[in-house]
Amino acid sequence: MVGNRRPAGRPRTRILNREVITDAARRIITSDGVPALTMTRLAQRLSVTPSALYNHATSKQEILRWIVDSIMGEVDASAFDTEPWREATRAWAASYRDVMVAHAELISSVATIEVIDSPRTVAMYERVVSGLHRAGFPFEACLPFIAALESFIYGSAFNELAPADIFDPGDEGDVAPNFVAAVEASQRGRNPREINDELFDIGLTAFVESSAERLGVC
């Protein structure tokens, strides 16, 4: 604390705001993971006292919402402005999934946090809904369609987050011979990430096509 003192006479510049706090928080998560994001740690990085943060955010939860909105801003939904809806959907889903994989630790937050005071998130949904509606989707079908796609995206990204040895049966192996054979066959086989990607693509296509058929969109 002593070494942290400003030179005398230099005016204190207010430095704390949503953007700066969000940025610092994201950097902590990137370098040391979500559990490392504590109010103390965040305050330290901003050269400030933990209690100072509460002049700008009402809670740690609110800061988490800022982070999620910031991340959602990285999802590219621009294809909906120009491309046919199938291509746009595929491009958007791929980008969404990439972003989720890059921030896998936060998926459960992304999936469950309320869309409140989240301009980037709202902007993304606006783009997607506009594109779908222009393509002939009735309004009432848009959100369910989006939500179902998000299901698949979150789940698929989870597979990337799961530890590589998530399927190690350990002591139980002798009573589960087929399971063990499957685990070993997978390990000898192709890159799991590659397989994961391919299955994501298969599932996505299957869902998009069957939805289109059911909704009568062409």
Add this chain to the structure above:
Amino acid sequence: MVGNRRPAGRPRTRILNREVITDAARRIITSDGVPALTMTRLAQRLSVTPSALYNHATSKQEILRWIVDSIMGEVDASAFDTEPWREATRAWAASYRDVMVAHAELISSVATIEVIDSPRTVAMYERVVSGLHRAGFPFEACLPFIAALESFIYGSAFNELAPADIFDPGDEGDVAPNFVAAVEASQRGRNPREINDELFDIGLTAFVESSAERLGVC
């Protein structure tokens, strides 16, 4: 603490073990949610000191693994013993999803926790893999297929966990007219849970069929 004293002379009966601890922990989660599960709270319910728990579990994380394995034991994979693989897969996925919806708060734990010392979880996978392999799935295709289905299951259950007003755009509404229209149309429409169920079914069928085709399984 004073009122908690045992009658003098009654021998102390060892009462703590994996099953008892898991049970108590699950009851706390059921009644008051995952955040309510603290070592102190758990010890209280077992009429014991928090530190006593560490004679049976090495950490809270281990207790969480016990809980997850206990929950996985509720997933019904028995159809794989008797039914054709398509029907078995559908029944298993439906049961799996029901269980996840009932324990939505724990989905991220279920999805990411290692399968270690988890007899019920291993038993479930053994059943599924056996059924798929008997139906003609090569071993190396089993786990990717299962993992992709789990993706969809977790994601779909997440939709049930998400707060009803997750799509409330708030102040941003005026700049997102299409999004707002979609939100309103959804609210006026059918029961969201019903729609969610239907989309789960569509996605599941689509994925199962396209996988079968790709793997050459009939």
Add this chain to the structure above:
DNA sequence: ACCTGAACACCGTTCAAGT
């Protein structure tokens, strides 16, 4: 308006001491 410093009510975990 914004920040500090002290305090509060918690966490999970460790460990010497008891039986």
Add this chain to the structure above:
DNA sequence: ACCTGAACACCGTTCAAGT
């Protein structure tokens, strides 16, 4: 072998006091 009680190093949050 198993439990207690005290202690440790943390959490997020509040609030009077300063500027």
